Amino acid sequence: MTRDYSSFLPTSDAKPPKAAALSPLAALGWQPFFAQQISVEQMEETPPLRVTEVHRNGLQARGESIDMHIPHGPEATVGDWILLNRELPSASEVLERKSLIKRRAPGRTLGIQLIAANLDTVFVVSSCNDDFNVARLERFIALAFEADLSPVIVLTKTDQCDAPDDYIARAKAISDQVPVVALNAKSDAPQTELAQWCKPGQTVAFLGSSGVGKSTLTNALAGDTAITTQAVREDDSHGRHTTTRRNLYFLSSGCAVLDTPGMRELQLTDNASGVAEVFADLDELRTQCKFNDCKHTVEPGCAVLAAVARNELDPVRLARWQKLVAEDLHNSATLAERRTKDKAFGKMVRNAQTKKKK
């Protein structure tokens, strides 16, 4: 039997297939992961809204034909989905997150800052110049892995650099799980080079220090979508006002982009598995050390030090790994201590109150 496949072949006047039209919610990044958390009745009663901005006095959130301010209440960050409580918006519920980027709050000794929720891809941006710093890239990548995200390294300003290949090689050496893209952010390159991660219905973000080209990349992806960078005034840890921004933009292509301010200080906390994933080889090697609690400094039978001695491991990279592990342990421990103290204090207060009532 001969089969006729002609109906599957493109006809001579075939036009390129159009991107499937997204529903209004899908265009905001609504995905099956969120839909399965609520019933159709709940969708009507408490419509889902996506948090597009975080302000000092609340959140800005958008849904189907809704764009509104939500007063403080839900513990949400940019990218979160909340179920709007129409009577009491501040009591709106936050849906379970697909991914969450957090860091230790800068300045303050304790506390966690939620940076972005429900991203699909995070672009870790650095430039082919003095900004380039392997330790900082590893830090951002550990943060992304810990957040359940697949990171991509983007190296900008290739047009201002004589030897971008050197930067590209160093970036590629960080992890074989992380693709590296090098480009001139001010050209057409971002649209094509980043296209595979910026599909309709996806949410992406750019993370990196100030001046590496995050806004330039956002604008390049936006094409003709007008993007106005809105400055948001926030209190910093010392009660001073600082101008920051963290906005989620919805591009006409159907992709959502989060533009974050430059982050130089990035302290990891509760990030052990993210660090282990970046340094997967070292994490494997350490299991072969003679002692379980080996610090890989002077111990006999240390498999890590043996690899250094055989020139199979760069001691500088080892030092970076040890620093991140130590920092994460320290920050996670102080936070856990604080939580225990808070609990103990709460109990003491409750006890005192019950005694008073008696």
Ligand SMILES: Nc1nc2c(ncn2[C@@H]2O[C@H](COP(=O)(O)OP(=O)(O)OP(=O)(O)O)[C@@H](O)[C@H]2O)c(=O)[nH]1
């Ligand atoms: N030549 C060249 N200039 C670039 C490139 N990427 C960014 N720039 C320029 O670098 C400067 C900083 O870029 P921004 O996009 O504002 O950097 P940012 O990361 O958003 O910085 P913050 O807003 O401070 O976090 C701007 O003047 C850009 O035009 C690039 O690939 N090539």
Ligand SMILES: [Zn+2]
């Ligand atoms: Zn060891």
